[in-house]
Amino acid sequence: MSDEARIALRDSLVRAGLLIATGVEGVFGRSGLFERIVEGFCDLVDAEAANDGAEVMRFPPVVTRADFERSGYMKSFPQLVGTVHAFNGNERDHATLLRRLEAGEDWTAGQAATGVVFTPAACYPAYPALAARGALSAEGALIDITSWCFRHEPSLDPARMQLFRQKEFVRVGAPDQVIAFRDLWKTRGEAIIAGLRLPLVIEVANDPFFGRAGRMLASSQREQALKFELLVPIASDIAPTACCSFNYHQDHFGHAWDIRRDDGTPAHTACVGFGLEHITLALLRHHGLDVPAWPADIRTALGL
Amino acid sequence: MSDEARIALRDSLVRAGLLIATGVEGVFGRSGLFERIVEGFCDLVDAEAANDGAEVMRFPPVVTRADFERSGYMKSFPQLVGTVHAFNGNERDHATLLRRLEAGEDWTAGQAATGVVFTPAACYPAYPALAARGALSAEGALIDITSWCFRHEPSLDPARMQLFRQKEFVRVGAPDQVIAFRDLWKTRGEAIIAGLRLPLVIEVANDPFFGRAGRMLASSQREQALKFELLVPIASDIAPTACCSFNYHQDHFGHAWDIRRDDGTPAHTACVGFGLEHITLALLRHHGLDVPAWPADIRTALGL
Numbered sequence: 001m002s003d004e005a006r007i008a009l010r011d012s013l014v015r016a017g018l019l020i021a022t023g024v025e026g027v028f029g030r031s032g033l034f035e036r037i038v039e040g041f042c043d044l045v046d047a048e049a050a051n052d053g054a055e056v057m058r059f060p061p062v063v064t065r066a067d068f069e070r071s072g073y074m075k076s077f078p079q080l081v082g083t084v085h086a087f088n089g090n091e092r093d094h095a096t097l098l099r100r101l102e103a104g105e106d107w108t109a110g111q112a113a114t115g116v117v118f119t120p121a122a123c124y125p126a127y128p129a130l131a132a133r134g135a136l137s138a139e140g141a142l143i144d145i146t147s148w149c150f151r152h153e154p155s156l157d158p159a160r161m162q163l164f165r166q167k168e169f170v171r172v173g174a175p176d177q178v179i180a181f182r183d184l185w186k187t188r189g190e191a192i193i194a195g196l197r198l199p200l201v202i203e204v205a206n207d208p209f210f211g212r213a214g215r216m217l218a219s220s221q222r223e224q225a226l227k228f229e230l231l232v233p234i235a236s237d238i239a240p241t242a243c244c245s246f247n248y249h250q251d252h253f254g255h256a257w258d259i260r261r262d263d264g265t266p267a268h269t270a271c272v273g274f275g276l277e278h279i280t281l282a283l284l285r286h287h288g289l290d291v292p293a294w295p296a297d298i299r300t301a302l303g304l
Numbered sequence: 305m306s307d308e309a310r311i312a313l314r315d316s317l318v319r320a321g322l323l324i325a326t327g328v329e330g331v332f333g334r335s336g337l338f339e340r341i342v343e344g345f346c347d348l349v350d351a352e353a354a355n356d357g358a359e360v361m362r363f364p365p366v367v368t369r370a371d372f373e374r375s376g377y378m379k380s381f382p383q384l385v386g387t388v389h390a391f392n393g394n395e396r397d398h399a400t401l402l403r404r405l406e407a408g409e410d411w412t413a414g415q416a417a418t419g420v421v422f423t424p425a426a427c428y429p430a431y432p433a434l435a436a437r438g439a440l441s442a443e444g445a446l447i448d449i450t451s452w453c454f455r456h457e458p459s460l461d462p463a464r465m466q467l468f469r470q471k472e473f474v475r476v477g478a479p480d481q482v483i484a485f486r487d488l489w490k491t492r493g494e495a496i497i498a499g500l501r502l503p504l505v506i507e508v509a510n511d512p513f514f515g516r517a518g519r520m521l522a523s524s525q526r527e528q529a530l531k532f533e534l535l536v537p538i539a540s541d542i543a544p545t546a547c548c549s550f551n552y553h554q555d556h557f558g559h560a561w562d563i564r565r566d567d568g569t570p571a572h573t574a575c576v577g578f579g580l581e582h583i584t585l586a587l588l589r590h591h592g593l594d595v596p597a598w599p600a601d602i603r604t605a606l607g608l
Contacts, residue, residue: 020361020433024368024419029433032360032448056336057324060467061365061452064328074405078391078398083415084422085389086456087382091515094382101378108417111387113410114456115328116466118388129324129333144336148365148452152390152418162420163364211395 006156009235013158013281016289025154026162033291037280040302042146042167045274048188054144054169059125061148062116067128070256073120076209076217080151082118085111118150122166123271127257130172135260136267140173142181158281159234159241165276170269172259175250178270182228182246185272189230189244196298198232198282201240205229226250232282243278247271310460313539317462317585320593329458330466337595341584344606346450346471349578352492358448358473363429365452366420371432374560377424380513380521384455386422389415422454426470427575431561434476439564440571444477446485462585463538463545469580474573476563479554482574486532486550489576493534493548500602502536502586505544509533530554536586547582551575 013019020029030038062084068074074081087097089110100107119125126143130136146167153160171181186202193200205227206218221227226248231240247270253259254266261267283302287294291304298304317323324333334342366388372378378385391401393414404411423429430447434440450471457464475485490506497504509531510522525531530552535544551574557563558570565571587606591598595608602608 020363021436022363022368022429022432023370027364027366027368027420029429030362032362035360035362056339058334058336058339059324059326060331060465062331062454062467064326064331066327069405074411075402078393078401080390082388082390082418082420083412084386084454085412085415085417086384086386089382094515097382098379101373106417107378108387108389111389111417113389113412113415114386115458116331116386125326125333128326132325150366150388154419161364163366211398 003156006158006235009285010156010158012289013284018284018289019158024162025156026160028158028161034280036304037283037291037302038165038276040304041274041276041279041283043303044192044301045167048192049144049169052142052169054142056144057126057129058145059119059147061119061150063119063124064128065113065115065117067125067257068117070128071124072252072256073124076207076214077120078210080120080153080208082150082152084114084116084118086114088112119147120151121149122147122168122273123170126170127172127253127259127269131257131259135262135264136173138262140171140177140261140267143170143172144168145170157235159278161277164278167274167276168271170271172254172267172269174261175268178268179248182248182270182272186228186230186246189246189272189274193230193232193243193279196283196301197295198243198286200230200232200243202228202230205242205245232278232286234278234281234285241278241282243275243282245273245275247273307460310462310539313589314460314462316593317588322588322593323462328466329460330464332462332465338584340608341587341595341606342469342580344608345578345580345583345587347607348496348605349471352496353448353473356446356473358446360448361430361433362449363423363451365423365454367423367428368432369417369419369421371429371561372421374432375428376556376560377428380511380518381424382514384424384457384512386454386456388418388420388422390418392416423451424455425453426451426472426577427474430474431476431557431563431573435561435563439566439568440477442566444475444481444565444571447474447476448472449474461539463582465581468582471578471580472575474575476558476571476573478565479572482572483552486552486574486576490532490534490550493550493576493578497534497536497547497583500587500605501599502547502590504534504536504547506532506534509546509549536582536590538582538585538589545582545586547579547586549577549579551577 209217229242230244234241251266259267533546534548538545555570563571
């Protein structure tokens with residue numbers, strides 16, 4: 001897709017008042033109507049999960065730096081991470097900082113890393129929270145989690161935001177438990193998105209691992225079919241956008257954060273993630289920017 | 305209040321399953337029940353504001369660095385700010401970073417500031433968004449906004465979180481318009497909190513300005529009665545906690561971001577902010593940690 005097409009799509013969303021431009025690529029405000037679509041979609045997913053008994057956890061949009069360091073994320077995706085830094089100086093340091101700021105120079109060099117990092121994926125804070133409870137029961141655990149996430153990838157594509165929300169369910173336990181969960185949500189996710197009459201494909205996928213070593217990790221992830229994405233065209237018909245992902249992490253997180261099964265072995269984990277901005281943009285792309293003119297069944301399904 | 309009292313309160317909230325400890329002071333996960341109290345309170349406030357015709361804006365938990373620099377926040381509250389930094393290096397830099405991380409050394413020194421800063425108060429992104437629209441009409445503007453906020457002030461007090469949510473309404477226009485708005489919400493806020501049978505006082509207050517010059521700014525803000533806080537005891541009866549604030553900024557933000565009235569002069573602004581975690585903690589402190597045992601009228605008011 002050309003930059004012109006990306007800019008045209010972005011500008012049409014801003015002109016329609018659905019997104020608010022901020023001057024930074026991939027960082028937008030949302031209108032009340034945009035948020036009602038997001039909420040309507042979340043309610044649809046929650047209705048599907050109503051009898052699963054998931055435990056709700058909500059975290060601020062950060063993971064602690066100690067937990068983040070254990071995740072291995074910095075090894076695989078260093079280019080996407082947002083560390084949070086703060087000023088720890090005295091009044092003299094402050095005066096220097098303000099002089100730089102007023103001169104239009106870089107004033108951020110003295111900022112020091114705090115104890116938190118922006119959440120890269122909604123489920124990250126849940127794993128150490130679970131691990132802290134001790135060994136799982138034989139049933140394992142099922143978590144319902146939603147969070148703002150940050151990924152440092154400025155782009156003209158309105159469907160590649162630096163700040164976005166993921167709604168996730170996370171299953172933790174034995175391999176057969178978590179694979180069955182992932183496959184159940186592949187079916188559920190497809191039904192939900194197809195029910196909203198969005199054109200979709202589900203494909204084996206890989207995460208955007210960094211560098212040359214990353215290419216091998218990506219290829220191994222694909223060969224083992226650990227990650228599936230549900231894709232819908234948004235900015236491009238040729239390169240559709242991932243709106244949901246269905247992931248089996250094997251025992252990677254179980255090892256990283258020492259989450260133990262009832263038999264003492266590292267837990268396996270899987271998660272399903274719904275990209276709330278991507279899905280909302282897909283709905284706007286396929287049903288139009290004039291939301292009151294959407295087909296009645298879609299509006300009813302989303303409570304609009 | 306002693307550290308022991310702060311720790312006891314924090315631990316009772318964690319033991320009751322309402323907050324989830326993360327290992328970093330002032331950073332907690334929330335349970336589903338905690339979130340239902342937050343949502344119930346938001347609905348109460350929205351019912352009060354239902355006929356005001358406020359425009360809903362929702363932003364991710366950041367403000368752009370360019371907008372942030374114009375705000376003057378770095379001058380007044382440098383100690384609270386969270387700048388967001390990212391890795392921009394190549395594969396060799398990445399290898400160095402990983403060696404440091406694995407050796408337990410500081411790996412964050414090479415992180416460079418991105419185009420965003422953590423939102424310090426929910427209303428900040430709204431001002432530049434308004435300014436971008438050009439001069440206001442004679443009616444001015446009224447914005448409904450909610451956001452995660454970050455303030456770097458690690459504390460044992462569970463009512464002093466580093467990451468928390470503010471629900472705000474913002475009025476922009478002529479001095480008389482925005483002062484009337486602030487005074488209306490002082491009355492409304494008191495009625496809402498008193499209706500939840502929380503003991504409260506409303507007092508003239510000041511922001512935590514940095515350094516010696518800051519003490520003068522704080523004293524001037526108090527003398528002019530620009531800021532009022534509604535306080536409820538949470539961790540301490542002697543030093544109650546601000547749960548709502550009612551702020552008149554004069555034309556500070558109108559100047560900073562060039563928001564113009566219909567006559568071309570800088571707009572005046574006021575905001576009312578509800579600290580959603582503080583209010584939820586106040587309810588838990590005064591009605592007990594056993595939410596199903598709360599008085600029926602309180603549960604009804606909050607839809608619990």
